[in-house]
Amino acid sequence: MMRRALLPALLLLLAACDSAPEIAFADASITLPDDPVDLPEGPGREAVIENCTACHSPSTMLQQPKVSREKWESIVGKMRKLYKAPVDEAAAAQVVDYMVAVQARPEAAR
């Protein structure tokens, strides 16, 4: 066990040890769950699956607040230019169409 020594002068809850402790690190490994969500039907859905889902869970896309077509164009542009997403011009337009179309629906229908 570490022996705790408070350092009130620093007003910090710090504890110090007299000698270096033996810290054992075990290898770590986990398995992450899959995203169970499918994207709803809509124009450009295949382009979204091919170009977006490797980095963005479908659920995340569907949880975004409703924003303008211009904003989606800006977001897709940022993915291409800044994050180097390999999305061609035609696919980018389809992705924007899809997000605008899905967001135009009532929430319960997305």
Next chain:
Amino acid sequence: MNDPRLSRRALIAGAGTAALAAPALASIGAKLGGMIDLALPGGPSLRPTTPAFPGKGEMIVQRIRPPLLEAPMEVFREGIITPNDRMFVRWNWQMPTEVKAAGHRVAVGGAVKNAVSLTLSDITAAGETVEVIAINQCAGNGRGLSEPRVTGTQWGNGAMGCAKWTGVRLKDVLAKAGLAAGGSRVRFAGLDVPLTDGAPQFIKSIPMDIAMRDDVLVAWGMNDEPLSILHGFPLRIVVPGWFSTYWVKMLSTIEVLTGEDDSYYVADSYRIPAQPITPEAKDFPTVAITAMPPRAFITSHADGATVALGKPLMLEGIAMGGDAALERVDLVGKGWEIPCDLGPDEGGPYAFRRWSVNLPQVAGDFDGIGVRARNVNGAVQPAALVWNPSGYARNVIERITLRAQ
């Protein structure tokens, strides 16, 4: 996979083939666990909850891959320490799901006398072992509550938690390499890397004076357990009082810079307007988000809860001073305010602290009441949101309504 970067072909292959069925967002919960309503203005507001992530309890799923998990506010009803299985999880890029301890190295380089590659044993032996209790809060915590809404992870207020962190001082690790003259900032990188070639790596830096603080750590322990993979095994940076964007996880590189940091996540992202702006503003000067402002939350009652008319009422919750100790908490309503009692200082200036207030008699509904924290530096929560386009550093007074009957 040796090279985590993906070609376009691999990106497509990795996406799998989704069935043509079209379940709505509301069906996610049935597949994962439950659903929770985060009351995000204008929606979509429902989020699935699941205990399915390794080492985690019931968490709100903001993203599956890379994981973004939020704590339900009920987690904060008791105590000041957030259990490890309820601490929020946030990764910018996909992280490895397996890390071998013996093979892990932390490279310390840049403006140092002797660049070194340190094993985990080298790190733990670099100096005295230190513990600090500190709140870990995402810079975007509460973003989903912004009005007007902004894009990004739509967090409620659960992208925060308070833990006891164990490690060695960053300055002791830097001393293994020896600082050369002219060091201005210290930059960190972890094992999480972009999926696409050329995209910016998630690297972050802090000024040298912050790096030299006695409570800034290279940590391996979280509430007396080893860091889990989701929380940054084997090592993460801890900067008490600063937003967790600087608390780089799966630490693998420490680099001493001699000038400004022009990397994307410091120079272009995680920034707020230097002065308050309107949502229509363009081309305004920005500053990096760094230190946290004070915040407070009512945890004893949810918005819309019913209270007993004519009876006494006790409200309770948590508060934080941010980058300085909490000084006071006040319950505020429309045209009135009542000082709250602070609980014992259990965790020091960077921890949550509990508060409570006893109201002798409920005379009617409480419309839009909230709690307002002030820290010892005089920083106080504003009554109105200071809106910014990325929804960072939210600290407006959070308000609820209680119905008397």
